Amino acid sequence: MDKDLQSIQEVRDLVKRAKTAQSEFQKFSQSDVDRVVQAMADAGYRAAETLARAAIDDTHFGRFEDKIIKNQFATRDVWNAIKNLQTVGVIDRDRHHRTMKIAEPMGIIAAIIPTTNPTSTVMNNMIIGVKGGNAIVSSPHPQAANCTMAAAEVLRLAAEKAGAPAGLIGCIKTPTIVGAQHLMTHDDVNVIVATGGRGIVKAAYSSGKPAYGVGPGNVPAIIERSANVTKAVKDTIAGKSFDNGVICSSEQTLIYEGAIERQVMLALKNLPVHIVSDAEKQKLKNWMFKADGKLNPAVVGLDPWRIAENSGFKVDSKIRVLIVPIDTVGPDEVFSKEKLSPVLALLRANSIKQAFNFGLTMIEMSGIGHTASLHTQDEDLVLEFAHKFPVGRLIVNSPSVHGSVGYTTELSPAFTLGSGTRSGSISMDNISAKHFINVKTLAYETKPLDKSGSTDSAIDRPFQSRRGSKQPVEKPEAPPVLINPTRVSTSVEPDQKNILYGSSGITEDEIQKIIRDFKG
Incomplete structure (x- = not known):
């Protein structure tokens, strides 16, 4: 069949x-x-x-x-x-x-x-x-x-x-x-x-x-100058290398402030990563991406040494992540896209403002609604980050992968990460x-239509009963029971000026005055 x-x-x-x-x-x-x-x-x-x-x-x-x-x-x-x-x-x-x-x-x-x-x-x-x-x-x-x-x-x-x-x-x-x-x-x-x-x-x-x-995710990992840089770099590599980068909340580009460049490079030097040369970068690009810029599916989840070998150069089998220096982000820089592999772009920003702009460009390009991460000790900056980035998971001082699924944070544990209406989903939550x-x-009635206390149905006068009846009650000899009977006439046909509306006991004259005031 x-x-x-x-x-x-x-x-x-x-x-x-x-x-x-x-x-x-x-x-x-x-x-x-x-x-x-x-x-x-x-x-x-x-x-x-x-x-x-x-x-x-x-x-x-x-x-x-x-x-x-x-x-x-x-x-x-x-x-x-x-x-x-x-x-x-x-x-x-x-x-x-x-x-x-x-x-x-x-x-x-x-x-x-x-x-x-x-x-x-x-x-x-x-x-x-x-x-x-x-x-x-x-x-x-x-x-x-x-x-x-x-x-x-x-x-x-x-x-x-x-x-x-x-x-x-x-x-x-x-x-x-x-x-x-x-x-x-x-x-x-x-x-x-x-x-x-x-x-x-x-x-x-x-x-x-x-x-x-x-x-799809396209997670920027931003390191600001007040961060614990060594931990931030280590966390980023831990996230990127986990299961060879196949999780959609994996870090895609490490963006750091230029003021901490020396600390970043020193931290990378002490980790099992390989920073590619210009020649290796070109070889990597030729194999990882097609002519139209789309990712070669053969790269997904491969070990770094195999990616390097397929690209035409060699790295030690102990290497966990290939680092690719880039100068900018956007559609023309293929390494700033989602790569689904242990390949991480590395980008210097002149300021935290530029770093945020780089990150936002990545998100808007591919990854709207998904995840972004920030490493900082500046709480004001954390709030700015939260307001600016249109993603469902804003991970602070943690590997993005582990934080986003709730492994290192208090987010709901999940492998289904909603990305919100801008990406077409009905939720931005971790789906549980x-x-x-x-x-x-x-719901039981708590604000009855008939506030008179009468046992008669209010169906026939639903709007009158909330503001006080303008009609006499069924027994003409009895005065109407109103919200504040001590302030109203006891005649069968009540004086329209003295009828009270609402629980505050506002009169018709007062209502008209309010209307005149709004009309100017």
Whole structure:
């Protein structure tokens, strides 16, 4: 059978099963849901090393040690962050305002999984999705299908063993672009979470369904003169080298103030990096980028020594990052773009103002809404940074990668990083379980239309009852009951000048005076 047709049929079968399973699962109590999700997280954590090896075997890029950490983080840390979150039934009561919030599942989630983080992302999405009472069907990247399906299967078996209905968790075994598009547009799919290249994320936004999208990042790492320079440089290299730079919040250009150049270069000298020469830079450019400036996909996640070798020069196998000095940023400087590899641009700025401008150019060029990082001890500068940069994650004094996913900060642990409306996503948050529930609000009356205290319905006079009736009450012999009866006439037909409006007891004459004053 044609692969596209096979993929489409799989989608139909998986969504059908998911719909049946979710209708049963939404009846589960909070404790039952949590038992299922904890079983999934525990199973994924135990399989972290096996799945990391499977990801390396499937994709042939990244670092095995780092993929273990990612898998552990996507299971144990994510679960620990959401385990106390109420996602079933009444989740909040406000007795003072007489409101109540009730959670309900969104339904069926379509999850598009990238090749860069295939096992960690699929487990992260399944854990947070099922925590919300949803079913989830995942579409792996074709180049990472085996490891993604293996991870999904680990969590599926654990969930069903813990009592989840069969079909609640599904994964396409024959993934194709056509199959992914069919999944996203399926009538029974309620929400999409898409991580990957521009094309698939754009397709998610264009599906007609609510979508959490993770677009490209192009993170500037700015070091200001008051920073702990040695730590800042070390953090930047730690972030850039993690899993060979494949995470979208990885640092892309290290921008530093010229006043601290000597300290920056000394810090780099003591780290396992190689600063390329002009000749090596040209060779690197020729191999890493196509004639149109687009990134050569073969570079993604490769070890630095392999990138150098493919480019025509050699570096020691212990080198973790290739450093490329540049003079500016923008479309004409390809090294100032997202590189998805352990290649980091290095740029001197004459002032912090110029450094910010360089960083903003990078963000606007490619990375709007995503992440930026700043190293400084100047709190006023931190606030300026926060106001100026149009990104969802503003990381201060931490590796951008680790800070953005919540590993070294108090951000919600996540591998799905929303980039906001300017990039087409419905959220700038780190996407978590709270993003996969609908919240209904129940509200009791606290400001009745009929303030007279009458037991009669106010339906026939809804606007009069809030300001005091201009009509006599039903019993003509009785005076109208108004807000401040001691200040009004007791006649059946009240004096219009003395009728009071609102809780403050304002009169008609006073209202007219206010109007005249505004008219000048």
